[in-house]
Amino acid sequence: MSKTNVLICDDSGFARKQMARSIPDGWDVDIHYAEHGEQALEQIRAGNGDVMFLDLNMPVMDGYETMDVIRREDLPCLVIVVSGDVQEEARSRMLAMGALDFIRKPIDNEKLITLLKQYGIYTGDGNAEKRKKVNLLAASSENEKFDAYREMVNVAMGRAGENLASLLGEFIDLPIPNVNVIENNELHMAIAEVNRNNSVSAVSKGFVSAGINGEALVIFNDTDFDNIVELLNYDQLSAAPAQLEALMDISNILIGACLNALSDQLNVTFSHSSPIILGRNRDLDSMLTTTKQRWQRIMAIEIGYAIKHKNIHFDLLLLFPDTSMERIYSRLVDIEE
Structure with a gap:
């Protein structure tokens, strides 16, 4: 045969x-x-x-x-x-x-x-x-490690997209995640999808487990808020509360699902900080100041979600200090062995 x-x-x-x-x-x-x-x-x-x-x-x-x-x-x-x-x-x-x-x-x-x-x-x-x-441990070059990180995030991105699609009743366009290791003063350069001319709003949530720590940010272009509020049927609220409700609800779904999928793949249980409003109706660079000061080198992973026919776009940004990168990779390949 x-x-x-x-x-x-x-x-x-x-x-x-x-x-x-x-x-x-x-x-x-x-x-x-x-x-x-x-x-x-x-x-x-x-x-x-x-x-x-x-x-x-x-x-x-x-x-x-x-x-x-x-x-x-x-x-x-x-x-x-x-x-x-x-x-x-x-x-x-x-x-x-x-x-x-x-x-x-x-x-x-x-x-x-x-x-x-x-x-x-x-x-x-x-x-x-x-x-x-x-033998996945044979993947030792930086490109191969980045490929492993990207695939890990690809799975987490899909899980978050699935949850968001269920909530909104809409198909979520998913990108190929953008992964970069950068110096802290280059963080704004890692976010390709956000229109720098727009004011944005953002939610931040920290997480830590097994020597791996990081921060997740969800970033909205403020010009998209009317469409998001309408999609969520929050337009019965006045403008400011409706925008805040939409910001927090979508952020919690994206970040929660993404971190749960990362936990499953790395076989860890992340402790989460409470979500905080990083800023409202501001330029992105000013919001990233505290993150830039905290870590010297950062692995920045950008995921640009979209509901194209509704003209809605938002970014999930995962930030890991370089001290977490080897631990992440080791856990990925150890689990596979």
């Missing part, structure tokens, strides 16, 4: 390794890789994609665009979506385009085996834990 060509399409090398580790023992496969949809389509046309595990949020060509081409050209490939974006609309859209199923990141090995057996793709008795694993 010939081997099954398995194609793993994800822009994250760390995620590709995680997926390869989850392939069950005893499944006779040749594994191929693609970093985005265009590469995946080339592999499928070359016969290297009997089964593809497909991410959604990727540069060049994302999962939706890739699935659309597979459907239009009737390419011979069984597609299972593996994504941090687990909004119901994301799932529905991909299934409607012909994907077999939709798996949440990070991969649950036993659930994967059950799914593969359900569709008759894998019929063995293998256990994913028995397979010779890819």
